[in-house]
Amino acid sequence: MSDTTALLADLRKLRTRARMDRQAHAFPLFLFGALILLAPVCYASYDPWTELELVPNDRGPFPQFTPGILLKYPELVGWYWALTIVGGLWLTGWWYRHRARRHGVETDTRMPTAATVAALLGFLVWGPLFSTLLEAGFDDFDGSYSTPAVNLPILFAAAALAVAAGLWSGRRTGWSRTAGVAVAAFFAAVAFGALGVYFSHGYAALVIIAAALLALAWVERSALLTVTGVLFTGVALLVNLYNVENVFYRLGWDSGSDQQVVAVQSLLPAGIVLVVGGVVAVVRQRR
């Protein structure tokens, strides 16, 4: 019987080795960490005391990615986050294929890619589409998606569907698992969008990046990436649902009304989590 036990132990070793060899998450952690830390450059703001009459009531083409007030270039901020997600996703896919060619073993990134695209669609398409449908369907609809009677049922139904799809996909493999995770990510984004509509911090891109990292951690079976992804998700939810600048104010760093400083304070913790995760991943790979 020791032969069978030894065989099972050998197979376990082979699986662990292949898993370690195909893990390549340091690159996406550094990439998204750097892009998040660079983002405040785009957040130039109006001076409310001298330029207030110039402030337009426009959040650009991606309102989910821009805070509602005082931004000089909301289009720039919106496009920065849209390109960060799409470009970051493309570069991550390229990196995994490149690394597979060098090392001979490849991680399947179809599921994280599908989850990220679905979360992006959930944020970008659902809100405007649903508002348009309501306006078309009801004469007395005031165009406000943030009416509790409208979006609270959507929040709970979408959250329930996300959980159901997530649990279902946990017991599947291959394409059905990919599809299940994509559906879960889409409804999670719809649920968060329905909740986040009460807040206008404009950091939905962080939630999409969090979904990408958690899906990547699942396919990589990486404890480090899971811990980093969970921490990052916590920070992403916090900056979307709470005024993080208040914490820094209590620590003695007052942002005033400067949106660039507010963006630095909001994005610094998220960027640091990813960069530190990337450093730990590199150190572990070199051991």
Next chain:
Amino acid sequence: MSDHPTNGLSDVVHQRHRLGILTIAAESKRVEFSYLKEALELTGGNLSRHLTVLVDAGLLDMEKGYDGKRPKTWVSITHVGRQALAEEIAALRALVARHSG
């Protein structure tokens, strides 16, 4: 009376190196010939023979291509292969449990 666990062992899969190939392939989207050769400490000819058996049984897919001028052979596990591996591992575990219980 329940079946003896050895009845669950497959003639095609129940071979140390083929189990190793399937285990590595199941862990990845696809794996390259030279990676398998090195990980399993096999000669090219030996590995080719095992791969042929597994591909013929429908447990693996094989894809030949080039990386620049270098020829590369990639293998990936099929749904049937994943199922066969899971059944084999379950049978081996049942065997160990039966004899140590």
